Amino acid sequence: MSPTNNKKAMCRYAGAQNQNVQRTALPEIIDRIVNSLDDPECFAHIGEEPIHFSTSVREMIEKFRNILFPGYFSDAKIDSVNVSYHMGQEITRLYDILSRQIIHVLRHDCLRYDRECSECERRGNEAAFCVIEQIPVLRQKLAADVRAAYDGDPAAKSHDEIIFSYPGLYAITVHRIANILHQRSIPKLPRIMSELAHSLTGIDIHPGATIGERFVIDHGTGIVIGETSVIGDNVRIYQNVTIGALSLPKDAGEKLRWAKRHPTIEDDVIIYSGATVLGGDTVIGARSVVGGNVWLTRSIPADTKIFMEEPRLIIKNQPKETDSEGN
Structure with a gap:
């Protein structure tokens, strides 16, 4: 047998031996896992539908x-x-x-x-x-x-x-x-x-959200619409828009489970990419436009445009590189 074939044979033998060691140890691990199913702090779904x-x-x-x-x-x-x-x-x-x-x-x-x-x-x-x-x-x-x-x-x-x-x-x-x-x-x-x-x-649209007719999601990636959101007719939203809830206290689960936590978007509203609209009392009035990257936690009346102030751009010219001869 050539040295190469001999090494391959030894590798297979060692691998098989190692697997036998691991498999022999499995029953103990299985017992520990099964016993852990009795832990009331963890979750299991056994014996039910x-x-x-x-x-x-x-x-x-x-x-x-x-x-x-x-x-x-x-x-x-x-x-x-x-x-x-x-x-x-x-x-x-x-x-x-x-x-x-x-x-x-x-x-x-x-x-x-x-x-x-x-x-x-x-x-x-x-x-x-x-x-x-x-x-x-x-x-x-x-x-x-x-x-x-x-x-x-x-x-x-x-x-x-x-x-x-x-x-x-x-x-x-x-x-x-x-x-x-x-x-x-x-x-x-x-x-x-x-x-x-x-x-x-x-x-991500919660099935409880109420959405009117002629609803358009443009591109779509990253959109979140919460459970108690109410969206009117002819509304268009772009990617990375959140129509969500305000930050909730630690014990809010039971207190606010049936409360309105998400905004109302009235008819003919456009919400551009990156905008975040939060809160159950927040109402975006009809025919309004919410610009990109706006963070909004209060209502705006109908026929309103709300935008972030345009950021100040800083443009620097890159120095031109010269070759070894100074050109």
Whole structure:
């Protein structure tokens, strides 16, 4: 055997021996981890209704998009011959997925927190039906969002481009669905949906936020819209905008859980990139413009423009380098 092959053989043998040592020690580690599950200060979810997986939520959202924008995200050809059959299949499948997800989260809370029966099956089926029933209205609202994005963005070359590729529209689509579930007091699922959209787009909209028609998110990355925000019609916001709450005291969780903590943005407002608008009593009046990087914690009246003073730029000329001959 050559020296090189001999070294390789020795390496494999030593590696296998080392792995055996580690694996032999695993049972002790496993026992310690299992025993730690009894620690009341930590969290475990054992013996209750399983928590549903985000992959199921992702599948559900894609089904919604197939129905809200037929033909855009489906591999199947849809035409006048098969449209009724195709949509019937998609809608029925969506109803089954959605009702199962809702029943799951309702039953989870009943079992985990030892609550009285909340009639999970009935409530889940009724809530799923309610959402499906609102799809025609959802389609109209989203169509208005698409047109508003196109009307205000010269970079958009078609409505199709916005539907296929704009992260703002994806986030708004998910929000409008999640908001319906939130209004029906369905736990967990609306927030899981919004956080999935957040992870994909960088846009964080709490499902409790109230958002009017023709809402446009331009670019989108870094946007935060809090739970009790109220946003009117024809509002446009740019990247890195925060519509959030003021700094809260340490014990604010229970005291302010149901209070209005986030601003109201009235109709036809534009908020430019980097702006931060905070506080439940803060109202941005209709047709106002909030400039970039503005920090705002008080109300402004309608038809107001508020900007940061332009910073003073310091421009220094770089000295010209000379070569060895002084040129």
